[in-house]
Amino acid sequence: MADSPPTRSGHGGRAAEAAEFNRLRRRLRLALGALVLVTAVGVLGFLLIGGTGRGVVDAVYMTIITLTTVGFGEIIDMSNNPAGRIFTVVLLLVGMGIVAYTVPMAAAFVIEGQLHHIFARRRMQKTIAEMARHYIVCGDTTACWHVAEELIRTGREAVIVAPTAEALADAQHRLGAVPGIVGDPSSDEVLLEAGADRAAGFVVCAHSDKDNVLGVLTARRLAPRARIIASTEHPETEIKLQAVGADVVVSPSRIGGLRMASALVRPTVVTFLDKMLREKGGTLRVEEVTIPPDAQLRDRTLGGLKVDEVAGAMLLAVRRPDTGEFTFKPPEDTPLTAGMTLVVMADPDGLDRLRKRFQRATGTQFTLEHTTE
Numbered sequence: 196m197a198d199s200p201p202t203r204s205g206h207g208g209r210a211a212e213a214a215e216f217n218r219l220r221r222r223l224r225l226a227l228g229a230l231v232l233v234t235a236v237g238v239l240g241f242l243l244i245g246g247t248g249r250g251v252v253d254a255v256y257m258t259i260i261t262l263t264t265v266g267f268g269e270i271i272d273m274s275n276n277p278a279g280r281i282f283t284v285v286l287l288l289v290g291m292g293i294v295a296y297t298v299p300m301a302a303a304f305v306i307e308g309q310l311h312h313i314f315a316r317r318r319m320q321k322t323i324a325e326m327a328r329h330y331i332v333c334g335d336t337t338a339c340w341h342v343a344e345e346l347i348r349t350g351r352e353a354v355i356v357a358p359t360a361e362a363l364a365d366a367q368h369r370l371g372a373v374p375g376i377v378g379d380p381s382s383d384e385v386l387l388e389a390g391a392d393r394a395a396g397f398v399v400c401a402h403s404d405k406d407n408v409l410g411v412l413t414a415r416r417l418a419p420r421a422r423i424i425a426s427t428e429h430p431e432t433e434i435k436l437q438a439v440g441a442d443v444v445v446s447p448s449r450i451g452g453l454r455m456a457s458a459l460v461r462p463t464v465v466t467f468l469d470k471m472l473r474e475k476g477g478t479l480r481v482e483e484v485t486i487p488p489d490a491q492l493r494d495r496t497l498g499g500l501k502v503d504e505v506a507g508a509m510l511l512a513v514r515r516p517d518t519g520e521f522t523f524k525p526p527e528d529t530p531l532t533a534g535m536t537l538v539v540m541a542d543p544d545g546l547d548r549l550r551k552r553f554q555r556a557t558g559t560q561f562t563l564e565h566t567t568e
Contacts, residue, residue: 223304226297233290244279245271262290327393333380334400335362340369342398350543354389356380381409396422404432415440478542488533498527507545512538
């Protein structure tokens with residue numbers, strides 16, 4: 196299945212619900228503020244009315260029984276205090292209205308919040324259930340959020356599996372309403388809920404190497420054909436991760452060191468890549484397109500596809516399926532073969548146009564995802 200931008204059906208409805216929930220929260224905040232204010236005024240007023248013989252507890256008691264209209268006896272005498280009676284009447288009229296407004300508002304907020312959480316989870320489950328050939332990002336590190344952000348920016352569907360609710364909230368705060376699940380990434384049940392049996396690939400990047408090994412082992416067992424990328428800072432763990440099924444093991448510190456060396460000796464190249472990858476709104480990427488085994492090639496060549504004429508795309512190299520070798524800037528008479536991978540520089544629109552051209556030329560749907568060999 197070709198990559199496509201993440202579906203946004205229902206996004207407007209979710210945004211409207213979230214806006215309504217936020218409005219309810221703001222109204223409750225104002226109501227609680229008014230309740231606190233009227234309570235403070237009542238306590239201060241009864242302290243002044245009661246004189247030196249009454250303390251804060253008595254003033255609080257008088258304020259509460261007045262606001263709640265429970266009808267208990269007065270402990271601060273009002274029989275010979277007209278000003279105190281007037282104050283009590285005003286406090287009762289104003290305060291009773293505020294209490295009558297705030298209590299139902301608080302109840303509505305609690306119920307609405309619970310329903311909002313339940314409906315949001317059900318929508319999330321439905322969204323994930325409709326996904327196929329998506330990518331599952333497991334872990335709670337900053338690297339996970341960068342991976343998910345890159346997948347989303349380049350039009351790929353992604354699901355985050357975070358071990359804690361706080362980690363998932365952090366991810367969604369950074370990335371927006373990305374689908375996510377809270378649970379152990381090494382649990383069969385959790386990964387299947389994330390659509391592991393339909394996923395095109397996994398990224399396993401937890402703080403603990405033990406969690407990474409178990410996560411890779413579980414992912415490989417549930418998705419034998421998916422591509423799995425794992426991370427570790429320890430060379431001895433790389434062998435273990437590869438042994439349990441990781442296709443590629445990445446060391447973030449090693450990659451960071453290479454990046455700093457490149458910035459030191461190849462500053463222009465690094466600046467270009469930074470603009471390509473990090474510039475706001477920038478979606479130009481080096482992508483790959485794999486010719487499926489059932490493509491109707493009929494002695495077709497690269498020149499016949501005219502890849503470089505596709506707006507937003509440029510052919511860089513091809514990889515032969517038999518030898519695994521790359522040919523940089525291949526000649527136009529290079530024959531197309533099943534399983535050949537084309538390496539192109541393209542933005543999402545250019546990649547989509549390229550896919551459609553290949554589909555028309557070969558009569559077959561081209562894949563844009565990584566596949567295990």
